[in-house]
Amino acid sequence: SLQGKTALVTGSTSGIGLGLAASLAAAGARVILNGFGDVEQAREQIARLGAQPGYHGADLSDPEQIADMMRYAEREFGGVDILVNNAGIQHVAPVDQFPVDKWNAIIAINLSSVFHTSRLALPGMRQRNWGRIINLASVHGLVASKDKSAYVAAKHGVVGLTKTLALETARTPITCNAICPGWVLTPLVQQQIDQRIAAGVEPLQARNDLLAEKQPSQEFVTPQQLGELALFLCSEAAVQVRGAAWNMDGGWLAQ
Ligand code: NAD
Numbered sequence: 001s002l003q004g005k006t007a008l009v010t011g012s013t014s015g016i017g018l019g020l021a022a023s024l025a026a027a028g029a030r031v032i033l034n035g036f037g038d039v040e041q042a043r044e045q046i047a048r049l050g051a052q053p054g055y056h057g058a059d060l061s062d063p064e065q066i067a068d069m070m071r072y073a074e075r076e077f078g079g080v081d082i083l084v085n086n087a088g089i090q091h092v093a094p095v096d097q098f099p100v101d102k103w104n105a106i107i108a109i110n111l112s113s114v115f116h117t118s119r120l121a122l123p124g125m126r127q128r129n130w131g132r133i134i135n136l137a138s139v140h141g142l143v144a145s146k147d148k149s150a151y152v153a154a155k156h157g158v159v160g161l162t163k164t165l166a167l168e169t170a171r172t173p174i175t176c177n178a179i180c181p182g183w184v185l186t187p188l189v190q191q192q193i194d195q196r197i198a199a200g201v202e203p204l205q206a207r208n209d210l211l212a213e214k215q216p217s218q219e220f221v222t223p224q225q226l227g228e229l230a231l232f233l234c235s236e237a238a239v240q241v242r243g244a245a246w247n248m249d250g251g252w253l254a255q
Pocket of ligand 1: 010011012013014015016017034035036037058059060061086087088089109110136137138139180181182183184185186187188189
């Protein structure tokens with residue numbers, strides 16, 4: 001049970017982050033949500049599973065707002081025991097047509113924010129002598145796909161940062177690992193299906209094509225399945241899992 005632990009899940013108003021927050025809340029953790037969009041709906045969903053969650057609306061592209069979120073966690077919850085770095089965005093275009101502002105935003109939100117939350121969470125974890133840092137990377141942290149230069153670069157960066165954090169905490173009860181999902185049907189992926197539909201492909205065909213290109217199971221990974229993996233990484237049995245990049249991808253990386 002995660003009773004008495006506080007979990008901060010970035011980007012947890014939607015998709016995978018909301019699923020991970022639900023799993024952690026159901027296991028007894030106090031949860032702090034972050035992200036945009038339908039915040040109330042996310043809050044209500046988590047409150048039904050456990051305690052009333054906290055919320056901070058930091059824009060993770062801004063280090064100042066991240067620092068403010070970490071101060072809020074310290075002040076209201078006594079610090080972060082489980083840090084889930086999940087917030088992320090995507091943009092799909094070839095390098096020579098890739099908008100520079102999209103590159104900068106993806107590197108800031110998908111990679112640099114992980115550095116900032118981690119550097120600010122670690123002192124408290126060391127003080128309390130327990131911690132879990134779980135980074136939602138991607139199969140794109142280990143292999144590439146065309147037209148995803150910023151995302152692939154950021155996710156490879158997250159896997160590298162995960163390993164460094166694992167080494168720096170290796171002699172402590174703090175662990176740091178990355179989870180590398182294949183396709184999960186969230187708004188981030190629906191957007192890519194919609195691009196195919198806009199290009200004239202039938203909706204069901206667009207969804208099946210996306211799966212068939214990369215994911216041998218031809219089924220989506222679910223946020224609930226990823227939540228179970230996160231719970232395992234939080235458990236005492238996982239204390240020697242350090243610096244892993246753990247894929248859950250319907251066979252994507254087996255090819
Ligand atoms: P999503 O779009 O459903 O959710 C993204 C979340 O991040 C939302 O809560 C959103 O409000 C928040 N967010 C976006 N920009 C933010 C910002 N600047 N500051 C704070 N919060 C911000 O996406 P998802 O598919 O659930 O993705 C979650 C993570 O999982 C991402 O890091 C993504 O790269 C990764 N991932 C997703 C898939 C997939 O197939 N969906 C696969 C592998 C990895």
